[in-house]
Amino acid sequence: MKIHDIAFIGAGASALMAASLISNKDIALIDANPRIGAKILISGGGKCNLTNRFATAKNYLGDNNFIAPTLLRFPPKEVLDFAQKHQLDLEERSHGQMFCRQSAKALVAIFEKKILTCKLYLSTKALHVEKNEYFTIHTDQGKIYAYKLVVASGGLSYASIGASDIGYKIAEHFGHTVITPSPALVGFTLQKEQFWMKELSGIAIPVTISVEGKSFSENLLFAHKGISGPAVLSSSLYWKKGKMSIDFLSNISLKALLKKHSQKQISTALPLPKRFTKAFLESMQLEDKVISKLKNDEVTKLESLKCYEFAPAGNFGFSKAEVTKGGVNTAEINPQTFESLLCPNLYFIGEVLDVSGELGGFNFQWAFASGYCCAQEIF
Ligand SMILES: Cc1cc2nc3c(=O)[nH]c(=O)nc-3n(C[C@H](O)[C@H](O)[C@H](O)COP(=O)(O)OP(=O)(O)OC[C@H]3O[C@@H](n4cnc5c(N)ncnc54)[C@H](O)[C@@H]3O)c2cc1C
Structure with missing residues (x-):
């Protein structure tokens, strides 16, 4: 032996x-x-x-x-x-x-x-x-x-x-x-409130995700059944329960942007993929109108692009x-x-x-x- x-x-x-x-x-x-x-x-x-x-x-x-x-x-x-x-x-x-x-x-x-x-x-x-x-x-x-x-x-x-x-x-x-x-280092599945993201499969956006005191600035990738990409994967390591915050306009001041493009329509002013903007506006029940015509509560809705609260349903396993x-x-x-x-x-x-x-x-x-x-x- x-x-x-x-x-x-x-x-x-x-x-x-x-x-x-x-x-x-x-x-x-x-x-x-x-x-x-x-x-x-x-x-x-x-x-x-x-x-x-x-x-x-x-x-x-x-x-x-x-x-x-x-x-x-x-x-x-x-x-x-x-x-x-x-x-x-x-x-x-x-x-x-x-x-x-x-x-x-x-x-x-x-x-x-x-x-x-x-x-x-x-x-x-x-x-x-x-x-x-x-x-x-x-x-x-x-x-x-x-x-x-x-x-x-x-x-x-x-x-x-x-x-x-x-x-x-x-x-x-x-x-x-x-x-x-x-x-861990895994994509998240969606709750009902985020089902609007399902339509966006294949789109990647540079974001900053904040979770449990950490933040990750990298791409977010919309997948068929949820979200993935480097920023999401690293966030999944620290996420426990509850919400994380996604900044879809990483390193961009929304205030300055709205001021600069006040005469443009939202979808033209935002430096985001059109398909994303359309789905986001629909999910917020926001009309794609000229920025100067937005009411205060509509601006507040738009501001959620900077701190979108995302609560995963679960992960991809x-x-x-x-x-x-x-x-x-x-x-x-x-x-x-x-x-x-x-x-x-x-x-x-x-x-x-x-x-x-x-x-x-x-x-x-x-x-x-x-x-x-x-x-x-x-x-
Ligand atoms: C798709 C993918 C991509 C990755 N890319 C990266 C990357 O680019 N950079 C990075 O830093 N990390 C990456 N990782 C993570 C990294 O691969 C692991 O953290 C690392 O390999 C862990 O090393 P380890 O030696 O502990 O285990 P492993 O490398 O997983 O090795 C464990 C081995 O044990 C064997 N084993 C398990 N159970 C038994 C058993 N019962 N009998 C006999 N053998 C068994 C397995 O077959 C396996 O070969 C990636 C992981 C995956 C899944």
Whole structure:
């Protein structure tokens, strides 16, 4: 019977970074997918937004005291150095986002080379785990044994590429608490009052969304059954219940605009897609008239473009969510080593933990940083 030094459940971003940094150990990488890094391959529209140059703990939902030291030990610059060292060509986009210039395949290919000595158990689904002097990992392909177990199984998003609740089950089995997982970085569905937006599918507008003391200035995309786009996805991370505020005239003074174009019709004066303006005016029961002829209450209605109150009905669910918020309670994890404080030799890294980043490279940054810190411990 072979007992590995270390087994990783999951061969995604966090496990690959960790495994590629550990030398002289017998490592097993177990993944339900037929190949490693499945999520990396589909991320960022196939170009993987692998970090964000400006990432700090403020870009994450979770315990800042747990997240900040990890990011300090393995900041975005380390990810960029890693990319440069392996000649991975990157492209910087808005807000410090760093994408693979050619394809996410190039990043996975780097990891493939770096984990050549690891034993890969692919197309192998972990089912449950027991511990005596070592861990026994029961899988649909038989048992795998290891002295140390790193749970790097990610969240519940995108079950189509291997996501499962195994990480939470293992955590609970060993006495951990799990903050209820829910979909995040996901679009919102509409309540009746916003059904007017249904007609706008395909339109994108630069907006500022304010939610729970945070604000995001990016595009909002009207989708068939709701709203999506970068500003909406990041907002979904912080939204709990109730309303958020959407400014459809981001960085534009409505007052100045109305003054300047007082002799124009509303739809001509507003720098917004005509289809949007028409639907908005109808929803407000506002006539598209010359601005100087608007009564006070009509101006007030128009002003709601700057602070439109939006209360989502719900969201598009795990199948569309880019991440899972919630997860293994970080209060029960050693922030230096990522080892469980309840079960020696058991580690949790990446998205399975109760740490979730905004849209824009922050989640891979977390996966890599937590993988790095854990690898330093296991070295
Ligand atoms: C469509 C999409 C696009 C994204 N784009 C970006 C982006 O551009 N930038 C960014 O920062 N973040 C992005 N993310 C988020 C990012 O991919 C994740 O946060 C990150 O991959 C988490 O890394 P991880 O190692 O914790 O988990 P993962 O990378 O999800 O890896 C977990 C692995 O565990 C395996 N697994 C799960 N259960 C089992 C089981 N029972 N048995 C065996 N194996 C199992 C899975 O198959 C998976 O391969 C995106 C997510 C999605 C869904």
